Amino acid sequence: xxxxxxxxxxxxxxxxxxxxxxxxxxxxxxxxxxxxxxxxxxxxxxxxxxxxxxxxxxxxxxxxxxxxxxxxxxxxxxxxxxxxxxxxxxxxxxxxxxxxxxxxxxxxxxxxxxxxxxxxxxxxxxxxxxxxxxxxxxxxxxxxxxxxxxxxxxxxxxxxxxxxxxxxxxxxxxxxxxxxxxxxxxxxxxxxxxxxxxxxxxxxxxxxxxxxxxxxxxxxxxxxxxxxxxxxxxxxxxxxxxxxxxxxxxxxx
Amino acid sequence: xxxxxxxxxxxxxxxxxxxxxxxxxxxxxxxxxxxxxxxxxxxxxxxxxxxxxxxxxxxxxxxxxxxxxxxxxxxxxxxxxxxxxxxxxxxxxxxxxxxxxxxxxxxxxxxxxxxxxxxxxxxxxxxxxxxxxxxxxxxxxxxxxxxxxxxxxxxxxxxxxxxxxxxxxxxxxxxxxxxxxxxxxxxxxxxxxxxxxxxxxxxxxxxxxxxxxxxxxxxxxxxxxxxxxxxxxxxxxxxxxxxxxxxxxxxxxxxxxxxxxxxxxxxxxxxxxxxxxxxxxxxxxxxxxxxxxxxxxxxxxxxxxxxxxxxxxxxxxxxxxxxxxxxxxxxxxxxxxxxxxxxxxxxx
Numbered sequence: 001x002x003x004x005x006x007x008x009x010x011x012x013x014x015x016x017x018x019x020x021x022x023x024x025x026x027x028x029x030x031x032x033x034x035x036x037x038x039x040x041x042x043x044x045x046x047x048x049x050x051x052x053x054x055x056x057x058x059x060x061x062x063x064x065x066x067x068x069x070x071x072x073x074x075x076x077x078x079x080x081x082x083x084x085x086x087x088x089x090x091x092x093x094x095x096x097x098x099x100x101x102x103x104x105x106x107x108x109x110x111x112x113x114x115x116x117x118x119x120x121x122x123x124x125x126x127x128x129x130x131x132x133x134x135x136x137x138x139x140x141x142x143x144x145x146x147x148x149x150x151x152x153x154x155x156x157x158x159x160x161x162x163x164x165x166x167x168x169x170x171x172x173x174x175x176x177x178x179x180x181x182x183x184x185x186x187x188x189x190x191x192x193x194x195x196x197x198x199x200x201x202x203x204x205x206x207x208x209x210x211x212x213x214x215x216x217x218x219x220x221x222x223x224x225x226x227x228x229x230x231x232x233x234x235x236x237x238x239x240x241x242x243x244x245x246x247x248x249x250x251x252x253x
Numbered sequence: 254x255x256x257x258x259x260x261x262x263x264x265x266x267x268x269x270x271x272x273x274x275x276x277x278x279x280x281x282x283x284x285x286x287x288x289x290x291x292x293x294x295x296x297x298x299x300x301x302x303x304x305x306x307x308x309x310x311x312x313x314x315x316x317x318x319x320x321x322x323x324x325x326x327x328x329x330x331x332x333x334x335x336x337x338x339x340x341x342x343x344x345x346x347x348x349x350x351x352x353x354x355x356x357x358x359x360x361x362x363x364x365x366x367x368x369x370x371x372x373x374x375x376x377x378x379x380x381x382x383x384x385x386x387x388x389x390x391x392x393x394x395x396x397x398x399x400x401x402x403x404x405x406x407x408x409x410x411x412x413x414x415x416x417x418x419x420x421x422x423x424x425x426x427x428x429x430x431x432x433x434x435x436x437x438x439x440x441x442x443x444x445x446x447x448x449x450x451x452x453x454x455x456x457x458x459x460x461x462x463x464x465x466x467x468x469x470x471x472x473x474x475x476x477x478x479x480x481x482x483x484x485x486x487x488x489x490x491x492x493x494x495x496x497x498x499x500x501x502x503x504x505x506x507x508x509x510x511x512x513x514x515x516x517x518x519x520x521x522x523x524x525x526x527x528x529x530x531x532x533x534x535x536x537x538x539x540x541x542x543x544x545x546x547x548x549x550x551x552x553x554x555x556x557x558x559x560x561x562x563x564x565x566x567x568x569x570x571x572x573x574x575x576x577x578x579x580x581x582x583x584x585x586x587x588x589x590x591x592x593x594x595x596x597x598x599x600x601x
Contacts, residue, residue: 050493070494078486080540084263089487092495095480097544099264108260121263123540136491 001026002047002147002179003063007055009039009046009203016042017053017203024147024179026061029170031194032183035224039203040183044070044149047181059147066147069140073151073183075132077124084120086135087111090142103142110141114168129156134165141172148173150182154189162186166193191215191237199223211237221246271545274538278552282331285559289327290319292563294571329456329520330562330576331555332464334527336517338554339468340510341528342535342546343475346482347503348412349489354528355514358401358415358507359422360394361525364518366426367393369433369445383455386448391519397422398511402504410500415507451522451577453562460520467516471509472551478506479543486541524577526584527557533591557584 002024009017017039024030032040046053048070060066069090077086087107088099095103111117114134119127124135133156140148153169154162166189173180184190190197191211199206199219207219215238220228225246233239291302295318304310305319340355348357355361370376371389378385404418405411434442475482484497492499514528531554532546538553539545561579568574 048494050490072488072490072494074488074490076488078541080536080546081483081486081542082263082267082540084260084267085483085542086487089480089484089495092480092484092497097476097479101261104261104264111260117259120260121267139495 001059001061001066002181003056003058004043004047005056005058007043007046007053007057009042009051009053011042011051015203017046020055020200020203020205022181022198022205022208024181026146026177026179027174028196029173029180029182029194030196030198031190032181032198032200033185033187033190033223034200034206038200040200041073041151042203043200044151044181044183048149067143067145068147068149069143069145070149071136071140071151071153073155075129075136075156077127077132077135079123079125081124082120083111083116083122083124083127083135086124087120087138087142090139093143106144107138107142110138113141113172114138114165130158130161133157134161137165137168145178147179148181150180152183152185154184154186162189169193187215187220187240188233188237191240192233192235215240271539271542275545275549275552278535278538278549278556282552282555282559285556285563286327286331289330289559289563290323292566293318293323294566294573325456325458325461326453326562327559328461329453329464330558332461332468333453333517333521333524334531334555334558335551336464336468336471336513336554337524337528338531338535338557339472339475339547339551340514340517341530341554342532342543342550343482343506343510344528345532346485346543346546347506348416349485350412350416351533352529353416354525355510355517356423356523356525356528358398358419358511358514359424359426360397360401360511360514361518361523362423362426362430363397364390364394364515365449365523366430366433367391367519368448368522369430369437372444372448373433373437373441383457384459387460387519391515393426394515394518395511397426398508398515401511402508405504405507410503412503415503447575448522449577450575451524451580452575453521454573455521464516464520467513468551471513472547474509475506475547476544478502479547482506482543482547483541486543522577524558524580526581527554527561530584530588530591531557534587537591537594557587 005021007017007020034040045051047057059068084107087110088103091103111120114137116134154165157165196209197211197214198208201223206223207214217228220226227243227246229241229243231239231241291299301315302319305316310316337355344353344355344357345351367390368386371386380388401418401422405415408414434445481497481502484492484495485499489499532550534553535546535549539549561576561583564583565574565576565579
């Protein structure tokens with residue numbers, strides 16, 4: 001479980017997050033949505049303890065901490081490291097100088113979960129962008145986390161792989177009872193994938209709740225400054241159709 | 254096959270390749286070490302060298318040449334090369350910069366100034382002669398390292414800050430060195446210039462022992478950081494996300510590197526290029542797993558320096574050129590070879 005209360009982050013003298021509170025239960029996916037610069041990635045970094053923050057961050061069922069994996073958005077990989085080594089590095093805190101059987105087993109399970117096991121020996125730099133994104137997801141899984149923070153986990157993926165990873169994440173979160181907080185730009189993917197959405201604007205929470213109640217024209221107008229139509233999707237999740245920036249005339253559009 | 258079995262097979266194959274590369278490096282260094290012992294103005298045959306090593310030399314001069322000149326020089330070459338190669342690999346990793354070398358940190362400039370200071374001034378020190386120069390060079394280089402780490406610490410160990418601080422230190426000590434050279438007597442000036450060339454001719458068993466101790470302390474300490482250093486190759490943010498604490502890691506690794514570089518430069522003078530090229534050579538052999546890269550870079554450094562040492566005696570028969578001049582000549586073909594074999598568009 002991830003519980004954040006009244007979080008405040010100031011970077012280079014500028015407040016980036018202000019009074020943010022949210023909870024992600026075990027077995028739940030919560031998606032952070034908002035325009036560029038809203039503080040989404042900073043919120044993930046603050047929860048991961050990588051930027052100084054004020055307020056309360058409690059991890060695990062009793063708030064005493066848990067194994068947390070944070071997957072940043074960057075998918076570059078250096079030359080000279082195999083996919084298997086990249087995945088093993090997910091267990092950095094537990095690796096001895098020599099790699100133990102438990103580490104290899106965890107790495108093998110993680111690679112199998114994302115379907116990259118046949119490529120384990122390949123140099124990671126030669127994988128496609130989408131494969132590297134999966135590789136870093138496997139790296140996070142190798143840590144056997146109880147909570148996961150993912151920054152745009154679908155950004156480098158084509159449509160098919162994006163659907164597969166979304167499905168994979170949903171399954172893993174359910175099966176392993178992970179608390180999963182992720183940043184997404186694709187509203188429709190968020191609506192289908194996440195249990196709840198949190199809208200973030202200028203470092204504050206604008207609204208939160210299930211997709212159907214949150215993805216409303218007035219929220220999208222306030223969040224992105226756009227006019228959007230909402231359609232009923234085939235699986236019940238709303239589908240957002242962005243129409244035009246607010247203030248732009250119909251003739252101009 | 255289960256995922257674990259497949260992965261274990263892949264891992265074994267990977268380890269096998271890297272251990273083989275490491276063994277190859279070790280064999281190459283051993284070969285050059287032997288050739289180095291057999292090369293020199295005295296033109297001893299391999300049989301004579303071997304006999305002297307086993308204590309069965311016919312002439313006492315042969316024994317003296319091998320035991321008091323060639324062997325200490327070869328061992329110093331081995332140790333200095335290993336120290337510079339290892340330091341270069343760590344510096345390139347922590348600064349995420351393939352052009353970095355131990356000298357990027359400005360420590361060579363500081364050691365050079367320290368040596369010149371000991372040559373020009375009659376400092377009240379408990380040691381005499383050659384060791385005075387070594388001691389002052391080492392202390393000034395350590396002082397510069399302390400300054401560098403302090404500056405780095407003030408800005409959370411960020412790489413660009415460390416590179417700039419290293420440059421500032423280099424220019425500061427170069428200016429101070431120029432001032433000393435300007436003020437020095439012609440004899441002292443000649444001595445300073447010769448020191449700055451870098452040479453293995455100043456080798457002695459006591460120096461070798463000190464450098465061996467420095468290396469045998471620093472290598473395990475750096476190997477202990479190997480996985481975190483590998484994580485750092487994935488980029489600053491990802492390394493932080495994995496718990497590698499990049500800022501603290503960088504400062505700790507650089508502290509060891511500064512110590513090693515200061516010792517190497519104080520004993521052998523400024524020997525360029527080895528610290529830059531050796532890590533690239535090692536990387537081409539074993540990749541970025543720093544558990545293998547660091548020892549391989551040390552071997553590659555020893556290999557390059559021994560090759561330069563052999564060349565320094567073979568080019569002009571009967572004389573020994575300062576090795577600092579030769580390292581670049583020997584290193585450039587390796588560097589060009591690496592540039593040409595690297596596929597375009599790949600990350601360094």
